[in-house]
Amino acid sequence: MPKIKTVDHLASIKSYEGVKPLEIIAEELNIPVAKLIKLDGNENPYDPLPEVIATLSSLKNISYYPDTLSSNLIQVLAKKENLEADNFIASSGSDELIELLIKAYANLSDTVLSVSPTFGMISFLAQVHGIKHVAVSQQLVKEESFAHYVLNEDQFFDEAKQSKIVYIARPNNPDGNVVSEKFIERLASLPVLIVIDEAYIEFSVFQSLAKWVSKYDNFVVLRTFSKAYGLGGLRVGYGIMSNDIRKVLISIKQPYNVNIAGQKAAISALSSPLVDQRITEMKKIREWFISQLCLLQNQFKNFWIHPSEACYVLLTFESPEIPKDLYEYLYSKGILVRYYSSSDMINNLRISIGLQENMVKVIDEIKLFLKGGN
Numbered sequence: 001m002p003k004i005k006t007v008d009h010l011a012s013i014k015s016y017e018g019v020k021p022l023e024i025i026a027e028e029l030n031i032p033v034a035k036l037i038k039l040d041g042n043e044n045p046y047d048p049l050p051e052v053i054a055t056l057s058s059l060k061n062i063s064y065y066p067d068t069l070s071s072n073l074i075q076v077l078a079k080k081e082n083l084e085a086d087n088f089i090a091s092s093g094s095d096e097l098i099e100l101l102i103k104a105y106a107n108l109s110d111t112v113l114s115v116s117p118t119f120g121m122i123s124f125l126a127q128v129h130g131i132k133h134v135a136v137s138q139q140l141v142k143e144e145s146f147a148h149y150v151l152n153e154d155q156f157f158d159e160a161k162q163s164k165i166v167y168i169a170r171p172n173n174p175d176g177n178v179v180s181e182k183f184i185e186r187l188a189s190l191p192v193l194i195v196i197d198e199a200y201i202e203f204s205v206f207q208s209l210a211k212w213v214s215k216y217d218n219f220v221v222l223r224t225f226s227k228a229y230g231l232g233g234l235r236v237g238y239g240i241m242s243n244d245i246r247k248v249l250i251s252i253k254q255p256y257n258v259n260i261a262g263q264k265a266a267i268s269a270l271s272s273p274l275v276d277q278r279i280t281e282m283k284k285i286r287e288w289f290i291s292q293l294c295l296l297q298n299q300f301k302n303f304w305i306h307p308s309e310a311c312y313v314l315l316t317f318e319s320p321e322i323p324k325d326l327y328e329y330l331y332s333k334g335i336l337v338r339y340y341s342s343s344d345m346i347n348n349l350r351i352s353i354g355l356q357e358n359m360v361k362v363i364d365e366i367k368l369f370l371k372g373g374n
């Protein structure tokens, strides 16, 4: 049989590795799903919001296609953000918007720019569309117990001048760091599309830049219901941008990109007073977790902690064997954290913030491992 070749730029594509389903891991480890501690996807650790459960249980009319514009959801979002409805577009997760922006604004000769490390979807989707992705490496700086990635802003600015789309996750995934407003203002003065991914902004003390869309026509803010609102499985995100950019994205998106369950669940999640309470609690747990890690760091001195403005903490170890062995050790105990096999990240593990009692277990197990009890 003749083998049909893909388009050239897909010849060496590596598929995006999502997180493994819990049922498969449970079977592999012979541990019930309910006993697994899932800290590998920066997801919300709480039970679904009661308002969302009530909405999903009373869904009607699912035999009809959903509203193509998610109009009710957009109305609620516009009111909440104090912006116009025509500044908003809803999407199947914010991932979809990253792809729509690349499709709409990057010619084959254009470049998409980001820092490294950052959320892998930007390089993956650029590659899927045959667009060159340039990543400016950040420098890892270690100071006592802590490590920070430091961006050479002038180098990044020079690269931005040659780019069509500049993507910045703020806070950044995987380290939880936040690029300064001042630097973003400098970038926004360039004739390039600035995309600020605010997937984790709810966990940060820094303000959202959503309002900037009224000031800059080249400015897009991405948000998601997958993290603070706990709807990762329903795939709902949204973008905030000028009406001109919105119209372009609307004109090329799949018509029914957000399903009925997602649209309604997102509206209910926005009405829930529990969301803010849970965010506050997660931030407290994050600070407690970091304080415990500091104690371990002082004792063992073979890793560094990245201060985080998000719902996860990145650890950098002195050698790649430690995070690999620690990952495997935690996995064997049913604790799932994010391990990186790529050469630039091989010394790191990222641990999402979970329920307090689970984070206590994580600390206990890390301590046992570091003491050599594995």
Ligand SMILES: Cc1ncc(COP(=O)(O)O)c(C=O)c1O
Pocket: 041, 042, 092, 093, 094, 095, 096, 119, 169, 172, 173, 197, 199, 223, 224, 225, 226, 232, 235, 236, 237
């Ligand atoms: C920075 C960042 N943006 C976007 C996403 C994906 O969001 P969504 O679930 O809305 O596609 C993630 C997921 O981990 C992320 O880390």
